[in-house]
Amino acid sequence: MKIFAIALFAVTITSPAIADEANANWALQGTKFDPPVLTVEAKSSFTLKFINNNDASAELECKGLKIEKPVVAKGTILVRVLNPKPGTYDCVDEPHEDEAKGQIVIK
Amino acid sequence: MFGTAIIVFREVFEAGLAIGIVAAALGHAPRALRYIWGGVFAGAIGSLVLAVFAGTVSNFFGGFGNEMLTATILILAVMMLAWHTLWMATHGRQMAQDLKSVGLQAATGSKPMLAVATVVAVTVLREGAEVVLFLYGAAAGSGATALQSLAGGIIGIVLGGMVAYVTYKGIVRIPMRWVFTVTTALIALLASGMAAQAAHFLQAAGAATILEAEVWDWSSVLPETSIIGTFLKALMGYSDRPTGLMLVAFGATLILFWVANHMARPKPQAKPA
Numbered sequence: 013m014k015i016f017a018i019a020l021f022a023v024t025i026t027s028p029a030i031a032d033e034a035n036a037n038w039a040l041q042g043t044k045f046d047p048p049v050l051t052v053e054a055k056s057s058f059t060l061k062f063i064n065n066n067d068a069s070a071e072l073e074c075k076g077l078k079i080e081k082p083v084v085a086k087g088t089i090l091v092r093v094l095n096p097k098p099g100t101y102d103c104v105d106e107p108h109e110d111e112a113k114g115q116i117v118i119k
Numbered sequence: 120m121f122g123t124a125i126i127v128f129r130e131v132f133e134a135g136l137a138i139g140i141v142a143a144a145l146g147h148a149p150r151a152l153r154y155i156w157g158g159v160f161a162g163a164i165g166s167l168v169l170a171v172f173a174g175t176v177s178n179f180f181g182g183f184g185n186e187m188l189t190a191t192i193l194i195l196a197v198m199m200l201a202w203h204t205l206w207m208a209t210h211g212r213q214m215a216q217d218l219k220s221v222g223l224q225a226a227t228g229s230k231p232m233l234a235v236a237t238v239v240a241v242t243v244l245r246e247g248a249e250v251v252l253f254l255y256g257a258a259a260g261s262g263a264t265a266l267q268s269l270a271g272g273i274i275g276i277v278l279g280g281m282v283a284y285v286t287y288k289g290i291v292r293i294p295m296r297w298v299f300t301v302t303t304a305l306i307a308l309l310a311s312g313m314a315a316q317a318a319h320f321l322q323a324a325g326a327a328t329i330l331e332a333e334v335w336d337w338s339s340v341l342p343e344t345s346i347i348g349t350f351l352k353a354l355m356g357y358s359d360r361p362t363g364l365m366l367v368a369f370g371a372t373l374i375l376f377w378v379a380n381h382m383a384r385p386k387p388q389a390k391p392a
Contacts, residue, residue, distance in 0.1 A: 057331065069256040070256055084174035094331055106256075
């Protein structure tokens with residue numbers, strides 16, 4: 013379909029240029045975040061690499077940072093956060109938000 | 120259970136509102152509902168397939184496959200809506216002459232209906248894959264919790280579906296002579312919001328790195344997670360902290376739809392009932 017090709021082309025020509033920029037690493041093991049509190053330097057943007065070590069899919073959600081991204085079992089995702097403001101942000105694995113909690117501190 | 124219901128409802132609400140608007144705008148055409156339900160069904164199947172391949176998709180584009188796929192889907196939906204609007208605007212003139220304004224939508228051909236079905240399908244796909252993955256993740260817990268999560272998921276899907284229905288019924292109750300104007304405006308807002316969100320996802324993937332600065336911060340006044348914020352996000356891509364590129368994408372799309380409608384739209388000939 014012509015119009016789909018145009019849409020795909022429009023996206024492809026702007027393929028991510030900074031995918032290797034990950035400057036923060038975080039992992040989920042069971043209901044524990046590792047480290048429990050992740051500290052990130054305040055810049056105009058940062059890229060977070062998040063590893064789900066569980067056998068079930070998870071969803072990283074940090075409301076104040078506009079992070080909401082699913083990750084499959086044993087999968088890894090990258091999340092790029094724009095314009096983070098200094099502060100402490102609560103994060104959860106959304107399907108298990110009552111138990112699986114962590115924090116990101118922007119300094 | 121209620122937590123799961125609320126989370127799933129939020130995803131289904133976003134798709135449901137958009138589908139309600141599209142269905143209300145075009146539901147009068149013969150076979151329209153068949154195309155709309157076909158779109159819902161195709162989107163639901165696509166969501167299951169996408170959830171199965173979620174790990175693979177996410178590894179594309181250097182780890183930003185999800186964002187790039189969502190951006191592609193949104194751009195495709197905007198293009199389909201634009202094409203449909205242009206088609207209706209250019210063909211509407213002769214249809215209005217032949218059928219009077221009331222019959223305008225009744226003569227819509229199958230090609231624009233395919234565009235509508237595509238918009239519905241990609242809208243369901245966009246939110247659906249996330250719902251499937253979420254429910255899968257929630258259901259992987261212990262037995263009772265898993266059942267509660269699934270029950271919550273079903274409640275969320277049903278409530279979201281009701282939003283689509285209420286939106287549809289609400290719009291079709293608008294007097295006929297206003298329906299075209301209202302639905303045209305709603306579809307232009309919907310498309311502009313999708314364009315803004317596409318810009319957001321391209322920036323989130325690092326594919327677009329211009330105009331990244333935040334233009335304003337309304338997160339304490341009207342957070343996008345509030346009820347009104349969620350509604351505005353679903354309707355017109357509202358963001359409480361938009362970047363410059365998001366606003367440019369929104370404004371440019373809105374202007375394009377406005378120009379397209381005013382260039383080719385038939386002059387209103389409706390007489391008071």
